[in-house]
Amino acid sequence: MADEVTFFIDGRPCTAAAGDNLVEAAADNGVYIPTLCHYKGHKPLGTCRVCMVRVDGREAAACTFGVRDGMRVDVDAPELADARKALIELLFVERNHFCPACEKSGRCDLQAVAYHMHLTVPRFPYRYVPFTVENFAGKLLIDHNRCILCGRCEEFVRRGDSKVFAMKQRSSEARITVDLALLAEMSANEIAHAVHVCPVGAILAPGQGFDTPIGRRKYDTHRIGEITDGRD
Amino acid sequence: MPADITAILDRYGADRTRLLDMLWAVQDADGHITQPAIEGLAAGLSLSRAEIEETVSFYHFFSMQPAGRHRIYLNNDVSTQLSGRYEAVRDAFEEACGCTFGTVSADGRFGLYDTACIGMCDREPAALIDFVPFTDLTPERVAKIVASLKDGVATKSLAAAFDSGCDVVTTRWQRTGPVFDPRTAAGPSLEALFSLAPGEILEAVAASGLRGRGGAGFSTGLKWRLCRETKAATRYVVCNADEGEPGTFKDRALLTDMPHLLIEGMVAAAYAIDASAGVIYLRAEYRYLFDRLDSLIADYRKAGWLGHNIAGSGFDFDLRLQLGAGSYVCGEESALIESMEGKRGSPRNRPPFPVEAGFCGMPTIVNNVETLAAVPRILKEGADWYAGFGTEKSPGTKLLSVAGDCARPGIYEVPFGITVGEFLDMVGAEPALALQVSGPSGECINAAQSRHRRLCHEDLSIGGAMTVFSAERDLLDHMSRFLSFFIAESCGICTPCRSGNVAMKTLLERLRDGRGEQRHLADLERWGHIIAETSRCGLGASAPNPVLSSLREFPDLYAALVDGREAEMFVPGFDLDASTGDYRRIVERARSNGR
Numbered sequence: 001m002a003d004e005v006t007f008f009i010d011g012r013p014c015t016a017a018a019g020d021n022l023v024e025a026a027a028d029n030g031v032y033i034p035t036l037c038h039y040k041g042h043k044p045l046g047t048c049r050v051c052m053v054r055v056d057g058r059e060a061a062a063c064t065f066g067v068r069d070g071m072r073v074d075v076d077a078p079e080l081a082d083a084r085k086a087l088i089e090l091l092f093v094e095r096n097h098f099c100p101a102c103e104k105s106g107r108c109d110l111q112a113v114a115y116h117m118h119l120t121v122p123r124f125p126y127r128y129v130p131f132t133v134e135n136f137a138g139k140l141l142i143d144h145n146r147c148i149l150c151g152r153c154e155e156f157v158r159r160g161d162s163k164v165f166a167m168k169q170r171s172s173e174a175r176i177t178v179d180l181a182l183l184a185e186m187s188a189n190e191i192a193h194a195v196h197v198c199p200v201g202a203i204l205a206p207g208q209g210f211d212t213p214i215g216r217r218k219y220d221t222h223r224i225g226e227i228t229d230g231r232d
Numbered sequence: 233m234p235a236d237i238t239a240i241l242d243r244y245g246a247d248r249t250r251l252l253d254m255l256w257a258v259q260d261a262d263g264h265i266t267q268p269a270i271e272g273l274a275a276g277l278s279l280s281r282a283e284i285e286e287t288v289s290f291y292h293f294f295s296m297q298p299a300g301r302h303r304i305y306l307n308n309d310v311s312t313q314l315s316g317r318y319e320a321v322r323d324a325f326e327e328a329c330g331c332t333f334g335t336v337s338a339d340g341r342f343g344l345y346d347t348a349c350i351g352m353c354d355r356e357p358a359a360l361i362d363f364v365p366f367t368d369l370t371p372e373r374v375a376k377i378v379a380s381l382k383d384g385v386a387t388k389s390l391a392a393a394f395d396s397g398c399d400v401v402t403t404r405w406q407r408t409g410p411v412f413d414p415r416t417a418a419g420p421s422l423e424a425l426f427s428l429a430p431g432e433i434l435e436a437v438a439a440s441g442l443r444g445r446g447g448a449g450f451s452t453g454l455k456w457r458l459c460r461e462t463k464a465a466t467r468y469v470v471c472n473a474d475e476g477e478p479g480t481f482k483d484r485a486l487l488t489d490m491p492h493l494l495i496e497g498m499v500a501a502a503y504a505i506d507a508s509a510g511v512i513y514l515r516a517e518y519r520y521l522f523d524r525l526d527s528l529i530a531d532y533r534k535a536g537w538l539g540h541n542i543a544g545s546g547f548d549f550d551l552r553l554q555l556g557a558g559s560y561v562c563g564e565e566s567a568l569i570e571s572m573e574g575k576r577g578s579p580r581n582r583p584p585f586p587v588e589a590g591f592c593g594m595p596t597i598v599n600n601v602e603t604l605a606a607v608p609r610i611l612k613e614g615a616d617w618y619a620g621f622g623t624e625k626s627p628g629t630k631l632l633s634v635a636g637d638c639a640r641p642g643i644y645e646v647p648f649g650i651t652v653g654e655f656l657d658m659v660g661a662e663p664a665l666a667l668q669v670s671g672p673s674g675e676c677i678n679a680a681q682s683r684h685r686r687l688c689h690e691d692l693s694i695g696g697a698m699t700v701f702s703a704e705r706d707l708l709d710h711m712s713r714f715l716s717f718f719i720a721e722s723c724g725i726c727t728p729c730r731s732g733n734v735a736m737k738t739l740l741e742r743l744r745d746g747r748g749e750q751r752h753l754a755d756l757e758r759w760g761h762i763i764a765e766t767s768r769c770g771l772g773a774s775a776p777n778p779v780l781s782s783l784r785e786f787p788d789l790y791a792a793l794v795d796g797r798e799a800e801m802f803v804p805g806f807d808l809d810a811s812t813g814d815y816r817r818i819v820e821r822a823r824s825n826g827r
Contacts, residue, residue: 044581045581046581046726046768047725047726047727047768048726048727049726049727049728049766049767049768050727052765052766059765059766061581061766061768064581082762083762083765083766086759086762086766087727087728087762087766090727090728090731090732090735091727091731093731093735094730094731094734123755124731124732124735125735125738125739127734148727149724149725149727149730151725159280161278162278162279162280162283163280163282163283164280164282165282166280166282166283166285166286167286167576167724167725168285168286168289169289169290169724170289170290170559170576170721170722170723170724171719171720171721171722171723171724171730172719172722172724172730172731172734173724174724174725177282177285177286178282179280179281179282179283180281181280181281182280182282
């Protein structure tokens with residue numbers, strides 16, 4: 001690499017090409033910085049703020065920074081870890097995230113980051129606001145209970161130059177919506193891509209649940225349908 | 233008559249950045265933004281419908297449903313609460329219009345809406361009716377106004393009858409100063425400008441020490457130089473006339489009484505940084521000033537001070553107005569640029585800063601009205617003259633918008649560095665409980681304990697709003713209202729601002745309801761710091777300030793909320809092992825007994 005530079009994560013020297021995305025450069029150097037809105041290799045969104053670190057003494061969303069020579073990054077400091085955890089908690093209390101009932105359970109980034117952070121119960125009060133599930137012409141589902149408003153669908157799912165997904169309203173009224181005319185033109189592959197772009201279970205393809213049945217019925221004394229000798 | 237979409241598209245050259253103008257044109261013709269209009273604009277601009285709708289739905293003053301032939305927006309900000317007549321005026325509107333706030337009357341004639349600060353804080357209660365301001369409202373005036381509207385009197389002529397015969401709101405100049413004085417402000421004086429080299433203007437502005445007057449206080453000279461040094465095909469000068477900080481109305485005073493200073497400041501800025509175009513982004517709440525400003529710009533153009541080859545200098549620069557559509561966060565410079573491009577007003581990630589990549593990716597300076605208006609005065613009187621006022625790190629003077637519990641509300645020009653005590657005496661605010669410095673995004677300070685503190689960047693930064701609270705006020709109620717304001721105005725794209733401030737508000741209300749505990753005070757502080765540190769822009773970073781500063785300045789008010797309720801009343805968390813210990817011991821004992 002022509003302009004490889006040295007930067008520091010928690011005091012440890014690391015190397016990357018100048019301008020490399022800090023989240024990805026950290027990963028290349030063996031340091032995981034949690035993210036939700038970051039979509040590897042794409043332009044940073046800086047919306048979820050979960051990658052909060054300190055760059056040269058100032059709080060910053062790591063995904064929005066490029067590596068510079070001599071840059072000093074704090075990741076591990078307890079107050080930063082606590083702030084990152086607080087952001088995950090704020091997402092959990094804001095909508096209704098019931099992991100056991102979610103088709104993305106096991107493949108969901110929010111769930112994975114929460115486990116990584118040993119989240120047990122959020123410090124913030126649950127909002128308990130019911131949200132709708134929208135079925136768009138039988139081609140796409142949006143479950144607003146699970147949306148984290150990261151903006152990935154808006155930014156990375158396009159037809160030509162046009163946005164397929166858009167954000168309506170603002171503040172805690174903000175909702176993701178889809179353009180029906182563009183949706184009508186989308187192929188099954190494009191819809192699968194949209195489902196993949198969503199880091200949680202908010203965007204789903206109808207008729208698709210789990211790839212395999214999850215778990216086992218470990219307390220069954222016998223399998224249903226199994227012929228027994230009449231005893232229970 | 234339905235809006236002629238083709239004509240509207242033509243008028244704005246089917247330019248996507250002019251979407252806000254096109255939406256205003258549709259709404260003015262149709263009363264609201266109709267679905268056919270959205271389809272027509274989407275087709276004409278090669279955008280998806282969803283992209284048009286996301287812009288429409290972001291702004292407070294755009295509506296996708298019929299919103300009443302007369303739209304009445306009553307300010308519900310803190311300064312109107314302090315007027316003592318707010319509730320009565322609100323009731324009077326509901327009674328006269330026959331509908332409640334947030335709804336349209338059955339005959340479709342009136343729509344009543346709440347709105348945040350409309351910049352009339354020294355004349356509250358105030359409302360915008362069809363975007364014409366009506367100030368100093370009483371229940372009787374409301375009844376008369378609504379009756380006249382029912383009789384078919386035009387809103388504008390009605391306003392003229394109510395505000396001493398003019399169609400603008402008269403400024404209460406309580407104290408003019410050396411920089412801004414409506415009586416001595418001269419007319420056009422641009423000849424001298426072009427006898428200087430652009431570099432000399434940059435030097436003069438830098439030498440004056442002028443700092444951004446929107447509140448952040450960034451060096452104007454440095455901002456201009458950074459922009460000038462960015463190589464680009466073109467550059468832009470933007471005036472931030474989106475004066476949305478609740479309690480602020482000093483830019484309204486300048487836009488009303490000395491708008492030529494602003495235009496000349498923009499020409500000077502453009503010449504200094506070599507910009508080709510300028511935009512004044514005017515908040516929708518000040519729409520009533522649009523035509524006056526527009527015709528003043530036309531006068532300058534006619535006189536040869538705007539346009540091609542200005543005064544034979546070979547320099548080209550032109551200027552236009554951009555009307556906002558109701559969004560506080562658009563006062564943040566990168567959000568303002570997004571809005572100028574016809575998009576939602578969500579702040580951008582930075583870097584890059586606007587001086588590197590701003591409007592349409594080109595280097596752009598965004599300056600406050602007061603900052604730009606000071607420039608012609610600096611160029612005329614000299615940088616040393618200007619730097620002779622104020623303090624070392626805050627040279628010059630500052631306009632203050634004063635409202636709330638004081639004898640003399642209005643506009644004051646003061647040198648930076650005056651003390652809080654001098655300020656309170658000047659405005660007749662004794663005894664005051666608290667002073668909200670620079671609006672909700674600033675600080676709430678304890679008036680009695682802060683008399684020695686100074687209003688300047690070295691101590692208490694001043695953006696323009698100064699709201700006084702007397703001892704009778706329920707201060708925490710007002711802090712809670714400020715928090716509600718930030719919650720409503722959050723653009724919604726970043727987690728801490730969107731969700732965190734709701735959590736703060738819930739906890740503050742719990743405490744105010746008497747259901748809080750001692751530990752919640754520490755939680756409020758910690759949550760506030762997390763939101764401030766992790767938010768994407770200045771709105772999120774300052775949203776916890778009303779709570780954080782009042783916690784610091786008025787600890788007794790908060791202590792009183794949890795008085796007598798000790799932490800041991802409730803054990804947060806649940807220790808499964810400890811709680812089931814008895815059961816486990818019994819089972820173990822039973823096992824060891826061989827049962």
